[in-house]
Each structure stands twice: as structure tokens, then as C-alpha cells.
Amino acid sequence: MDGKFENDIQAVVDADRAHVWHHLVQHKPFETGEPRIIVEGKGMKVWDQKGKEYIDAVSGAVWTVNVGYGRESIADAVRDQLVKMNYFAGAAGNVPGAEFAEKLIEKMPGMSRVYYCNSGSEANEKAFKMVRQIAHKKYGGKKNKILYRDRDYHGGTLATMSAGGQDERNMQYGPFAPGFVRVPHCMEYRKEELGLGHLSGRDFGIAAANLIEDVILREGPETVGALCLEPVTAGGGVITPPEGYWDRVQEICRKYDILLHIDEVVCGIGRTGTEWFGYQHYGIKPDFVTMAKGVASGYAAIACCVTSEAVFEMFKSDPSDKMDHFRDISTFGGCTAGPAAALENMRIIEDEGLLENCSKMGERFMDNLKALMEKHEVIGDVRGKGLFLGAELVKDRESKEPVSEADIAAVVGECGALGVIIGASNRSIPERNNVLCFSPALIVTPQEVDAITDAVDKALTKVFG
Numbered sequence: 324m325d326g327k328f329e330n331d332i333q334a335v336v337d338a339d340r341a342h343v344w345h346h347l348v349q350h351k352p353f354e355t356g357e358p359r360i361i362v363e364g365k366g367m368k369v370w371d372q373k374g375k376e377y378i379d380a381v382s383g384a385v386w387t388v389n390v391g392y393g394r395e396s397i398a399d400a401v402r403d404q405l406v407k408m409n410y411f412a413g414a415a416g417n418v419p420g421a422e423f424a425e426k427l428i429e430k431m432p433g434m435s436r437v438y439y440c441n442s443g444s445e446a447n448e449k450a451f452k453m454v455r456q457i458a459h460k461k462y463g464g465k466k467n468k469i470l471y472r473d474r475d476y477h478g479g480t481l482a483t484m485s486a487g488g489q490d491e492r493n494m495q496y497g498p499f500a501p502g503f504v505r506v507p508h509c510m511e512y513r514k515e516e517l518g519l520g521h522l523s524g525r526d527f528g529i530a531a532a533n534l535i536e537d538v539i540l541r542e543g544p545e546t547v548g549a550l551c552l553e554p555v556t557a558g559g560g561v562i563t564p565p566e567g568y569w570d571r572v573q574e575i576c577r578k579y580d581i582l583l584h585i586d587e588v589v590c591g592i593g594r595t596g597t598e599w600f601g602y603q604h605y606g607i608k609p610d611f612v613t614m615a616k617g618v619a620s621g622y623a624a625i626a627c628c629v630t631s632e633a634v635f636e637m638f639k640s641d642p643s644d645k646m647d648h649f650r651d652i653s654t655f656g657g658c659t660a661g662p663a664a665a666l667e668n669m670r671i672i673e674d675e676g677l678l679e680n681c682s683k684m685g686e687r688f689m690d691n692l693k694a695l696m697e698k699h700e701v702i703g704d705v706r707g708k709g710l711f712l713g714a715e716l717v718k719d720r721e722s723k724e725p726v727s728e729a730d731i732a733a734v735v736g737e738c739g740a741l742g743v744i745i746g747a748s749n750r751s752i753p754e755r756n757n758v759l760c761f762s763p764a765l766i767v768t769p770q771e772v773d774a775i776t777d778a779v780d781k782a783l784t785k786v787f788g
């Protein structure tokens with residue numbers, strides 16, 4: 324680091340304000356207000372430029388730092404790998420890439436091949452491209468449509484936005500790519516929106532899945548190549564699937580020969596507890612699984628598009644046809660830092676029993692949120708799986724009218740003032756960004772879960788009385 328920046332935090336703040344284009348936020352307020360710079364992290368805690376300490380209840384803002392901050396063993400593994408061989412791309416492989424692929428596939432029975440790239444969006448794009456190419460290989464180009472779900476998110480690139488179920492993120496960025504078709508969400512709390520207000524439990528789950536079949540029949544099954552879904556919807560409001568939903572979704576995919584693409588960018592690598600992946604809770608047999616955030620907990624950029632052997636088989640090239648293989652490259656898919664960090668990240672999760680801790684702490688957190696619900700009328704619903712939880716705030720439990728985004732921001736701000744960073748469904752669904760989101764690292768302790776809940780309790784009291 325430049326000495327000027329090392330010793331003068333104000334210089335960092337000034338440079339940041341002058342030159343960094345921050346993600347997600349409106350920029351005008353930065354001209355007067357001071358940006359928050361996170362300067363250090365250890366375990367569950369981070370410190371800002373003023374030395375203020377926070378418990379990070381969102382794993383680096385966007386459910387990423389699954390093993391917590393300051394892991395020297397990951398830094399060491401990455402350093403050792405970088406000085407030996409940092410990068411080589413194209414057709415060549417590398418040592419940690421091979422080792423991590425083998426370990427990952429061990430955790431994913433039924434899956435077979437790992438395609439490396441850098442971000443969740445990119446991993447999803449790889450799967451979309453494969454689906455399109457399969458349509459050409461097997462169906463004369465016809466079975467090329469990709470279905471995606473209302474409220475799901477798959478990334479910020481134009482193709483993934485074309486599969487984007489969060490309208491507010493898409494506004495002003497169209498036109499989008501053709502061949503992406505939306506299916507309804509499966510949120511039981513807002514089942515009236517689906518015309519399924521009279522159903523509940525398994526009946527609701529099956530009916531919600533049947534809404535996907537209606538879309539397939541409307542589009543023509545011979546035109547639909549794949550269905551891309553989050554196992555538990557993340558930024559769209561932490562939406563856990565209703566009972567019976569996934570069994571029926573899979574039946575529908577099999578019936579119409581539709582490939583199933585599971586986006587595990589948030590749920591993957593332990594976030595939902597007990598299992599390595601969200602889909603594994605629901606008996607799903609995917610054709611594609613994409614993952615990013617927790618793969619290396621943010622210690623290096625890495626994403627994977629994992630396919631079944633049956634999918635890979637379709638790309639085994641006929642040497643006489645030079646268009647037959649997957650003609651794609653990701654430059655930084657050749658970086659070794661990613662798989663080196665991912666290997667150590669996985670070892671930590673296994674050796675420290677973090678899948679189990681995630682389930683246990685997730686249950687505690689859920690119990691705490693349910694208790695808060697009894698105290699605060701404004702909490703209309705709490706949902707989640709493992710350490711992936713949400714609390715939906717409404718003005719009135721009967722009408723379920725969402726609280727304002729300003730109120731949500733006030734709760735997030737109050738928690739920040741109390742030294743706890745929480746999140747919210749953010750600028751994603753018009754008038755529906757009313758869900759507080761929690762995704763602490765899988766190392767969180769009971770005391771920290773309680774401290775997070777306590778801050779939320781105080782913040783709700785302050786904002787809503």
C-alpha cells in the first residue's frame with residue numbers, strides 16, 4: 324500500500340469518494356456523507372475507518388464470507404500457490420483446479436464436471452450457453468428457451484438480467500436477450516398474488532409448481548430447453564420453497580425433457596446448513612449447478628458451472644466437427660488462487676464442523692426471530708434455511724402491505740449504529756424491498772446470534788415503537 328494511504332485514513336476516504344464507483348448505492352449522498360471503508364476483519368467482526376467494530380450478520384454484505392474473516396491458512400494456501408504457478412489458461416489444467424474439482428464432485432453425487440470462471444453471473448451465463456448449444460446439437464436449435472422465476476436473481480450481465488426476476492434491477496437496462504421466459508414465484512406468504520390464496524402446505528406447493536407447467540404449455544414444450552431456479556430465493560426476499568414444490572418441478576422437467584439449472588450462488592457451500600448445497604435438502608437431481616460466493620468465501624474470485632456427465636457427454640467432440648465442443652473461455656478461469664482458496668475453505672468447513680454449526684445456529688436464529696415476531700407486529704413473516712434468513716416487515720399483518728424502503732433503511736441504519744451489519748432485499752422488486760436479510764458466517768456463536776437479534780429488536784423498537 325502507498326505510504327500515504329497506510330498512514331492517512333482521510334486520504335483513503337477522499338480517494339474513495341473521488342474515484343470509486345460503489346456497488347448498489349445512490350451516488351449523490353456520497354458527495355457530502357462519508358463512505359464506510361472496511362479496513363479490517365477477524366472472525367465475525369469487521370472494523371471501519373473510524374475504528375468502529377461491527378458484527379457482520381451478512382458475510383460481507385452479500386452472503387459471501389462463509390468461513391469468516393482473517394483466515395491465515397487461506398491466505399497462506401493462496402500465497403504458496405501463487406509463487407509456484409499463478410496462472411495459465413486455455414486448454415491446460417492446473418493442480419489446485421484438478422484437486423478442488425475432485426473434492427467438489429465428491430460432495431455432489433450425480434454431478435461430474437467443473438467449468439471454472441469468476442462470478443456468479445458468469446457461471447450462469449456458461450450454463451445458458453450450454454443449454455443453447457444443446458438445443459442446436461439435439462433439437463435443430465428449437466428447444467432453446469430458458470425459464471426463470473419471478474423474484475429470482477441470476478446476475479448483472481445482460482443475459483443473466485434477461486433471466487432476472489427482480490424488475491427494479493432491470494429497469495432502464497433493456498432491451499434484453501430473447502428466449503428467456505418468466506414463471507411465477509412460489510412464495511406462500513404472498514400466495515394471493517398467484518391466485519392460490521385458498522391453498523396451503525403441500526397443496527399450495529404443488530399448485531405453485533403447476534404454474535410452471537402452464538407456462539411451458541403456453542410456450543410449447545418443444546421450445547423450452549431449461550428451467551433455472553434458486554433453491555431458496557435470496558435477494559428476492561429469502562423465499563423457501565413450499566412443501567411438495569420441488570418434487571413436482573422435477574416431474575414437470577422430466578415430462579417435457581427440460582434441463583434443470585440450479586443457481587447455488589448464494590445457497591452453495593454450506594449456507595443452508597447440514598448439506599453442502601441448497602438443492603440437496605429437496606432431493607433435486609440437477610443438470611447444472613452454478614456457484615460462486617461461498618466457494619472461496621471471498622478470499623479469491625472463483626465461480627463454477629458444474630454439470631452432470633450426461634450434459635458433458637453431449638459436448639464430447641466429434642473430431643470432424645470443429646463447432647461441436649463448448650467453444651468458450653474465461654480468461655481468469657485459469658487463475659489458481661481461486662481453487663487454492665476454495666480447497667482450504669472446504670477443509671475449514673469440514674474440519675470445524677461448520678455445516679452442523681450452520682444448522683444449529685440457524686435454528687437458534689430462527690427461534691429468536693419468531694420470538695421477535697411475537698413482540699413486533701411489524702414482522703409479518705420470518706423464513707429461512709440454515710444461516711440464510713429473512714424477516715418480512717409489513718404495515719399491517721392482515722393486508723400485508725410492505726413497510727416503506729425508508730423504514731427498512733432506518734432499521735438497517737439503527738443496527739449499524741448498534742454495531743451490527745444486517746442486510747435487506749435491496750432495490751430489487753418495486754415496492755417489495757421490505758425483507759431484512761441475515762446471513763452471518765457459518766462460524767457464528769450463540770452469543771453472536773443473540774447479539775444480532777438484540778440489535779434488531781432495539782432497532783425495530785426505535786423505528787416502529
Ligand code: PLP
Pocket residue numbers: 385441442443444445447476477478479553557558586587588589615616
Ligand atoms: N445468482 C444469485 C442467486 C445471486 O444472488 C447473485 C449475486 O448476488 C448472482 C447469481 C450473481 O453473482 P455475481 O454477483 O458474482 O455475478
